[in-house]
Amino acid sequence: MFLSDLDESWDLIVVGGGITGAGILLAASRMGLRALLLEQNDFAWGTSSRSSKLVHGGLRYLKQGKFLLTRASVKERERLLKEAPGLVDPVRFLLPVYEGHRTGRWILELGLTIYDIMAGRKQHGFHDPSDFLAMEPKIKGDGLLGGFHFMDAQVDDARLVLRLIDESLMLGGCGVNYTMVTQIMRNSKGNVVGVAAKDTLSGETKELLSKTVINATGVWAENLHPLPGTGFHLRPLRGSHLVFSTDILPISSALSFFHPEDKRPVFAIPWEGAVLFGTTDVDHQGDISLDPVISEQEISYLMEGLYYLFPSLDISKKDCIATLAGVRPVLGRPVLGKGGEIDPSKESREHMIWVNKGLVTVTGGKLTTFRMLARNSIKAAGPFLPKFKGPNKSVPDKRDPVFSHAEISQDLSKRLSPQTWRRLKGRYGKAANKITQMSHSEDFVQIPGTHTLWAELPFAAKHEHVRHLSDLLLRRVRVGLLIKDGGMEHMDRIQKLCQPVLPWDEKRWEDEKSSYKNLWELAYSVPD
Ligand SMILES: Cc1cc2nc3c(=O)[nH]c(=O)nc-3n(C[C@H](O)[C@H](O)[C@H](O)COP(=O)(O)OP(=O)(O)OC[C@H]3O[C@@H](n4cnc5c(N)ncnc54)[C@H](O)[C@@H]3O)c2cc1C
Numbered sequence: 023m024f025l026s027d028l029d030e031s032w033d034l035i036v037v038g039g040g041i042t043g044a045g046i047l048l049a050a051s052r053m054g055l056r057a058l059l060l061e062q063n064d065f066a067w068g069t070s071s072r073s074s075k076l077v078h079g080g081l082r083y084l085k086q087g088k089f090l091l092t093r094a095s096v097k098e099r100e101r102l103l104k105e106a107p108g109l110v111d112p113v114r115f116l117l118p119v120y121e122g123h124r125t126g127r128w129i130l131e132l133g134l135t136i137y138d139i140m141a142g143r144k145q146h147g148f149h150d151p152s153d154f155l156a157m158e159p160k161i162k163g164d165g166l167l168g169g170f171h172f173m174d175a176q177v178d179d180a181r182l183v184l185r186l187i188d189e190s191l192m193l194g195g196c197g198v199n200y201t202m203v204t205q206i207m208r209n210s211k212g213n214v215v216g217v218a219a220k221d222t223l224s225g226e227t228k229e230l231l232s233k234t235v236i237n238a239t240g241v242w243a244e245n246l247h248p249l250p251g252t253g254f255h256l257r258p259l260r261g262s263h264l265v266f267s268t269d270i271l272p273i274s275s276a277l278s279f280f281h282p283e284d285k286r287p288v289f290a291i292p293w294e295g296a297v298l299f300g301t302t303d304v305d306h307q308g309d310i311s312l313d314p315v316i317s318e319q320e321i322s323y324l325m326e327g328l329y330y331l332f333p334s335l336d337i338s339k340k341d342c343i344a345t346l347a348g349v350r351p352v353l354g355r356p357v358l359g360k361g362g363e364i365d366p367s368k369e370s371r372e373h374m375i376w377v378n379k380g381l382v383t384v385t386g387g388k389l390t391t392f393r394m395l396a397r398n399s400i401k402a403a404g405p406f407l408p409k410f411k412g413p414n415k416s417v418p419d420k421r422d423p424v425f426s427h428a429e430i431s432q433d434l435s436k437r438l439s440p441q442t443w444r445r446l447k448g449r450y451g452k453a454a455n456k457i458t459q460m461s462h463s464e465d466f467v468q469i470p471g472t473h474t475l476w477a478e479l480p481f482a483a484k485h486e487h488v489r490h491l492s493d494l495l496l497r498r499v500r501v502g503l504l505i506k507d508g509g510m511e512h513m514d515r516i517q518k519l520c521q522p523v524l525p526w527d528e529k530r531w532e533d534e535k536s537s538y539k540n541l542w543e544l545a546y547s548v549p550d
Pocket residue numbers: 037038039040041042043060061062063064065066067068069070071072073074075076077078201202203204238239240241242246259260261262301347348349350385386387388389390391
């Protein structure tokens with residue numbers, strides 16, 4: 023679907039195709055609204071494909087005394103684990119405790135106990151140093167007082183966004199990528215009447231009508247709707263990760279530890295066949311319209327953390343497969359009388375909503391709590407939305423399922439293992455069977471170094487709104503993050519599999535490959 027194909031008039035227009043916009047589109051479609059989502063780039067191109075990929079309560083929020091937010095996040099985690107196995111899966115964390123740590127054993131014990139109470143089951147325990155080292159032999163033994171295990175969950179963030187959009191489409195919603203909202207249109211009384219939109223690839227423009235617009239554009243939110251009042255502004259903070267292969271960074275569980283420089287929590291998380299190591303938390307000075315890029319300082323900070331936790335590993339930044347940087351919007355609070363900004367890690371991560379005559383802006387928050395953001399945004403948009411009759415509610419119910427419950431039974435012809443089928447079902451929902459039907463048996467093997475099947479590529483290329491090769495390799499599947507050089511070594515096979523289903527001639531393929539390579543080197547490689 024392209025901008026030119028769209029109807030003119032809608033009940034609700036959602037701007038921004040990250041997790042927040044996708045969650046709102048799904049909630050609105052489930053309520054029976056005629057809802058349209060417009061994304062200026064690819065779906066999940068923004069922060070929602072660049073997170074730490076955790077669906078979690080967040081121990082740091084607990085430490086900041088944000089019990090309600092942590093509890094809501096833990097509840098969402100439990101729900102997603104139940105509803106989307108294969109997409110959202112449990113991850114076991116280890117947390118070592120060293121001598122001289124500010125956050126000592128008993129504070130952590132208290133935090134993890136509260137975390138378990140919120141989840142309704144005990145999932146943590148303490149181990150003495152020898153047991154702990156037996157579980158994770160490569161970590162620093164000096165000064166180790168022991169450590170905890172606890173449970174959280176992880177996700178493929180971009181695929182979660184895509185599944186929400188796909189689910190919305192099945193309920194009658196509509197989502198279009200590479201379509202930018204250039205203006206919010208208002209009448210003489212200042213009430214919203216629609217948006218002006220532009221197809222960023224063809225240049226075509228069109229006006230679309232709606233009395234309600236939800237601006238879910240994350241770090242870009244103030245471009246369409248500046249924060250009211252003075253003194254406050256959105257402060258873009260960048261968080262970056264390094265990606266290593268499991269051969270180079272062999273860990274059996276996810277690890278969380280306190281960085282020696284500033285005592286911030288840093289993670290090493292096994293993910294999709296590789297290890298994510300991050301994050302940083304720094305002011306983002308770059309142009310937010312471009313892919314964010316990790317800086318030299320961030321790499322040094324992360325490598326210092328890596329050497330601290332794994333002193334025996336012979337590892338350098340050259341071993342890094344890829345890098346990943348994302349920018350989150352936080353409400354920047356001016357420090358009265360000091361003229362400076364407060365420590366990035368102390369800024370609140372909670373979401374904010376502001377409303378003006380039919381325009382509702384929502385930004386901040388977490389991937390994990392997308393349903394809460396969707397509910398609160400639709401509640402704020404309530405006065406401008408058409409009144410409902412019949413079974414539809416005016417506000418989505420907390421107890422509504424995230425995904426439709428229809429049982430999907432496997433097409434047995436391809437003899438997939440239960441784990442492979444679980445993964446496909448989690449990631450693609452009802453479409454999982456289409457993958458088995460349209461692919462050959464030899465493509466039901468993993469692309470080396472990843473958990474991705476070759477068979478996922480042609481399916482995604484055909485059915486998932488792919489308009490550039492980077493959409494396919496960075497977000498539909500995550501080959502670009504998981505294989506050295508962005509997977510360029512596999513390009514011939516990728517082209518062979520996808521050429522029959524993409525309307526690209528030889529020249530377009532060459533251009534796409536070259537743009538992908540340039541983009542990857544610019545924003546996802548390790549800078550020299
Ligand atoms: C480093 C890092 C790690 C994180 N880790 C976690 C984690 O592990 N777990 C967790 O729960 N949360 C995590 N978060 C937070 C989470 O990633 C974000 O809260 C979430 O992704 C924000 O989603 P969003 O949809 O609001 O914004 P985005 O994903 O940025 O989406 C906004 C979209 O709007 C589009 N847009 C902008 N302007 C326009 C326009 N004019 N027209 C059309 N489209 C437009 C953009 O292209 C973009 O795609 C992390 C954040 C960071 C930075």
